[in-house]
Amino acid sequence: MSGCGDEHAPGKCSVTFTSQSRHAQLIENGARTSRWKSNYTVLTKSIGLCVGQAYQAMSSPAFSTSWVPRVPYARSNQPAPLDHKNSFAPKLVSDSLPIVGSLNFFTQRWDFFQSAASHSPTGQFSFYAGRYPVIGLSGDEGRKVFFESKVLNFTEGYGALIGGSPKTEATAMDKPESANEFADYFTKRLNPLLKRGQFQKHVHTSLQKLADDPTGMANPFDSIYRIVYQITMRIVACNEIASDPKMLATTLKSFETLEAAVSPTFIMFPSLPTKAKLVRAWEGARLYKIFQNIIDDRKKTGRRETDALQSLMDQGDSTLQIITFVLGALFAGQLNSGINAAWIFVYLATSPTWLSRVRTEILTVADKYTPRNNNNSNTNTTPLAQRLHSIPLEAWESEFPTIDLCLRECIRCQSTGAGFRKNTSDNAIPIPGTGNEVIPPGAFVAYHLGDIHFNPAIYPDPSRWDPGRYLPDRAEDQRGKHYYVGWGSGRHPCPGMKFAKLEVTIITAFWAAMFEWENVDAGGRRKVEGEGRPELKTNWNAHTASKPVGEAWVRFWTREGEKVGL
Numbered sequence: 001m002s003g004c005g006d007e008h009a010p011g012k013c014s015v016t017f018t019s020q021s022r023h024a025q026l027i028e029n030g031a032r033t034s035r036w037k038s039n040y041t042v043l044t045k046s047i048g049l050c051v052g053q054a055y056q057a058m059s060s061p062a063f064s065t066s067w068v069p070r071v072p073y074a075r076s077n078q079p080a081p082l083d084h085k086n087s088f089a090p091k092l093v094s095d096s097l098p099i100v101g102s103l104n105f106f107t108q109r110w111d112f113f114q115s116a117a118s119h120s121p122t123g124q125f126s127f128y129a130g131r132y133p134v135i136g137l138s139g140d141e142g143r144k145v146f147f148e149s150k151v152l153n154f155t156e157g158y159g160a161l162i163g164g165s166p167k168t169e170a171t172a173m174d175k176p177e178s179a180n181e182f183a184d185y186f187t188k189r190l191n192p193l194l195k196r197g198q199f200q201k202h203v204h205t206s207l208q209k210l211a212d213d214p215t216g217m218a219n220p221f222d223s224i225y226r227i228v229y230q231i232t233m234r235i236v237a238c239n240e241i242a243s244d245p246k247m248l249a250t251t252l253k254s255f256e257t258l259e260a261a262v263s264p265t266f267i268m269f270p271s272l273p274t275k276a277k278l279v280r281a282w283e284g285a286r287l288y289k290i291f292q293n294i295i296d297d298r299k300k301t302g303r304r305e306t307d308a309l310q311s312l313m314d315q316g317d318s319t320l321q322i323i324t325f326v327l328g329a330l331f332a333g334q335l336n337s338g339i340n341a342a343w344i345f346v347y348l349a350t351s352p353t354w355l356s357r358v359r360t361e362i363l364t365v366a367d368k369y370t371p372r373n374n375n376n377s378n379t380n381t382t383p384l385a386q387r388l389h390s391i392p393l394e395a396w397e398s399e400f401p402t403i404d405l406c407l408r409e410c411i412r413c414q415s416t417g418a419g420f421r422k423n424t425s426d427n428a429i430p431i432p433g434t435g436n437e438v439i440p441p442g443a444f445v446a447y448h449l450g451d452i453h454f455n456p457a458i459y460p461d462p463s464r465w466d467p468g469r470y471l472p473d474r475a476e477d478q479r480g481k482h483y484y485v486g487w488g489s490g491r492h493p494c495p496g497m498k499f500a501k502l503e504v505t506i507i508t509a510f511w512a513a514m515f516e517w518e519n520v521d522a523g524g525r526r527k528v529e530g531e532g533r534p535e536l537k538t539n540w541n542a543h544t545a546s547k548p549v550g551e552a553w554v555r556f557w558t559r560e561g562e563k564v565g566l
């Protein structure tokens, strides 16, 4: 494999994704001897194919080399067809076409999962996504296997079924849990960055700019989404981009193009040069180049900044590790955090009860850290938003349980996608409760989060946004194992949760402290909506958290009396 350190490998070498820094070092050495060759390899093998895949990018801390012996098809790039006669794979769905497999998996994902599960006697089923054999899991037992099995590989599952090809002969075969190593690496890098994040300052400044807009109208899926992007860029990446509106816009556009460039044909025919693949290679290369130029410039000129990029460089991380961390954080976090941060405002506008609870919480915490004034009267003229600057990081993390409930419920309502894994072991994995059904070696596995989150038996009236579900008297999420999987569960909990919660909590608190708002149509007319039932609809067939169906507008104005507190 060119440009990936062949010269270091006595045997066959392939590009895989592991968290082994030794491997990253080999890549770096390769890059020094043949920079263009290496860039090209990274571009095609890593950025073009993988950066557009949020989870896979997150799980690829280093574009590393490995040379492992040839292995059976469970580990090969050629998926073997399911053998229903001998392997006890669950029932094959009826709409499986040659070559393309089940088209509804691509076009009507949630409908497809529901229908397939309901037509199988055990609730488990098989289908093909293009040429990939997939076992669809559902129900308590299916969910347990999905989230708990040690031999189901996270990276390879997402790699193939989000778009791109699974990695061949991956070291993950020998160490199925290598993805966790990355999660550890990621958490170690992320946590110190959060400490000096100065979130409040950045959020307040961005919202003040929004307040200057004379129309008093905003699309939260645009403005809040951008604020999340800018903060994420500041916390996990570099000042050069975060402080430059033009670079922010360019990189966000590349990110969105990459994110959108997933087509069924891309998954069905991963080796064909489809348009989606070319777009991803092109945009991925642009992003890669932008970061590489910044790193190179700092190294060449000795210029230093106080930002995440600098601390990663100072810790001796390689360029590839840095870029993988930064892009990985953006791809795993931006969509989920940006979309959910925007939905919170839409939902809160429908619910005076929860908005009032949120405001009470904000005021209580503000009062705790910045009493209204010394003689304890209500005459403090410091704006509430200003007072929020004194709240310490630890308090933002732990003293906003109401906002946390609101976010938790947003995530449940927006969990439209499926999770993926691959059985990379040589053994069939039994699915308990099905008699003898198994996940054959080499098969992919899919679990739709809606199976639990949209289940009316677990979450009554599931399309209604209702944070009270999680209060102790109802505790709908606590009545069974993995009943709430919005932050992942079992073997792959989300390492970005703390960061995402912090971001969303601070944005929500500042927004609610500064503004009143209501959901309106494009002409500014107020929508008539039931509590927790916005007119905007979620596309439950979407593949990830996504912008709502139809245009989303809020009309907002500065809070009366804001200057004297609530």
Ligand code: HEM
Residues within 6 Å of the ligand: 055, 058, 059, 154, 179, 180, 182, 183, 186, 328, 329, 330, 332, 333, 334, 336, 337, 340, 411, 419, 420, 485, 486, 487, 488, 489, 491, 492, 493, 494, 495, 496, 497, 499, 500
């Ligand atoms: C509201 C925001 C977020 C939500 C709802 C969310 C949700 C999730 C979920 C459900 C998983 C598990 C997927 C599975 O089991 O198949 C996951 C994993 C992951 N998330 Fe998040 N996430 C969010 C934000 C972030 C952010 C901001 C980052 C990084 C900065 C991040 C990084 C990751 C990584 C690296 C993994 C893979 C963990 C592993 O390899 O074991 N996430 N996330």
